[in-house]
Amino acid sequence: MSSQLTSLKKIYSGKVRDLYEIDDKRMLMIASDRLSAFDVILDDPIPGKGQILTAISNFWFDKLKDVVPNHLTGDKPEDVVTADELPLVAGRGVVAKRLKPVMVEAVVRGYLAGSGWKEYQKSGTVCGIRLPAGLKESSKLPEPIFTPSTKAAVGDHDENISFAQCEAIIGAELAAKVRDTAILLYKTASEYAATRGIIICDTKFEFGLDQDGALVLMDEALTPDSSRFWPADSYVEGSNPPSFDKQFVRDWLEASGWNKQAPAPAVPLEVREKTAAKYREALERLAG
Numbered sequence: 001m002s003s004q005l006t007s008l009k010k011i012y013s014g015k016v017r018d019l020y021e022i023d024d025k026r027m028l029m030i031a032s033d034r035l036s037a038f039d040v041i042l043d044d045p046i047p048g049k050g051q052i053l054t055a056i057s058n059f060w061f062d063k064l065k066d067v068v069p070n071h072l073t074g075d076k077p078e079d080v081v082t083a084d085e086l087p088l089v090a091g092r093g094v095v096a097k098r099l100k101p102v103m104v105e106a107v108v109r110g111y112l113a114g115s116g117w118k119e120y121q122k123s124g125t126v127c128g129i130r131l132p133a134g135l136k137e138s139s140k141l142p143e144p145i146f147t148p149s150t151k152a153a154v155g156d157h158d159e160n161i162s163f164a165q166c167e168a169i170i171g172a173e174l175a176a177k178v179r180d181t182a183i184l185l186y187k188t189a190s191e192y193a194a195t196r197g198i199i200i201c202d203t204k205f206e207f208g209l210d211q212d213g214a215l216v217l218m219d220e221a222l223t224p225d226s227s228r229f230w231p232a233d234s235y236v237e238g239s240n241p242p243s244f245d246k247q248f249v250r251d252w253l254e255a256s257g258w259n260k261q262a263p264a265p266a267v268p269l270e271v272r273e274k275t276a277a278k279y280r281e282a283l284e285r286l287a288g
């Protein structure tokens with residue numbers, strides 16, 4: 001649930017990842033088995049989730065490295081901790097460049113689902129972007145759209161913002177670059193995923209700036225935590241496809257009658273193991 005390294009100084013604990021300082025340029029990022037649903041961290045772990053997320057992100061970072069550079073330095077996490085701490089980083093640690101975070105979340109949607117579908121039914125728009133009439137639940141959009149959100153602190157909810165608000169937060173030039181890069185990442189990843197029988201409905205990227213001001217992909221990439229993945233063979237327009245992501249545990253939490261305020265109810269081991277199996281299936285399908 002939480003990493004406790006003593007050889008390095010902890011600098012941050014996010015909802016899922018713990019960050020440790022290596023030096024002024026590098027940090028060790030450890031993905032825990034924590035799961036956050038509706039922005040509340042569950043009390044119990046999803047067994048092995050941190051390793052699965054790390055494997056999926058590393059896979060995509062490599063696959064997408066010609067689209068945009070990523071935060072991995074190439075150093076091994078095993079080389080920056082002491083021998084007794086090796087089990088804590090095995091498969092879940094990465095050595096990353098310390099970047100200046102771009103203060104928006106770069107969401108790209110290629111299909112109509114979740115909050116986007118709800119908004120479309122009311123107003124014909126998604127995050128304020130007008131879409132053609134007649135789309136159904138899960139319809140493919142004519143083109144992927146960029147729907148940024150704020151970067152909330154732990155315990156807060158990310159909020160959708162317009163592109164104009166995004167420009168106001170990070171500047172017009174950077175906003176355009178983030179939008180274009182995120183859409184190109186989404187398109188490139190979607191083309192590949194299609195060859196593995198997976199539809200990427202939507203996803204969220206995070207970017208940072210390096211010392212030269214260059215845009216770098218950071219945090220995680222195209223995991224079941226940051227994306228909705230649908231199996232292509234059970235995709236039917238007009239219905240909500242099953243998914244390899246948090247939806248399974250979200251459905252359980254909603255059915256439990258929980259009011260979505262912390263603390264979350266205890267989730268039975270069986271449900272947590274089934275969630276882990278969905279994450280594993282995403283990794284196996286994508287990376288083989």
Ligand SMILES: Nc1ncnc2c1ncn2[C@@H]1O[C@H](COP(=O)(O)OP(=O)(O)OP(=O)(O)O)[C@@H](O)[C@H]1O
Nearest residue numbers: 014015016017071096097098099101206208218219
């Ligand atoms: N290379 C990097 N340089 C600086 N900060 C980074 C880098 N990679 C990731 N981060 C930041 O480290 C934190 C990782 O924590 P975690 O992934 O648990 O995210 P979170 O922000 O709490 O939640 P979520 O990703 O679900 O919105 C995030 O705040 C992320 O922006």
Ligand SMILES: [Mg+2]
Nearest residue numbers: 014016219220
């Ligand atoms: Mg994150």
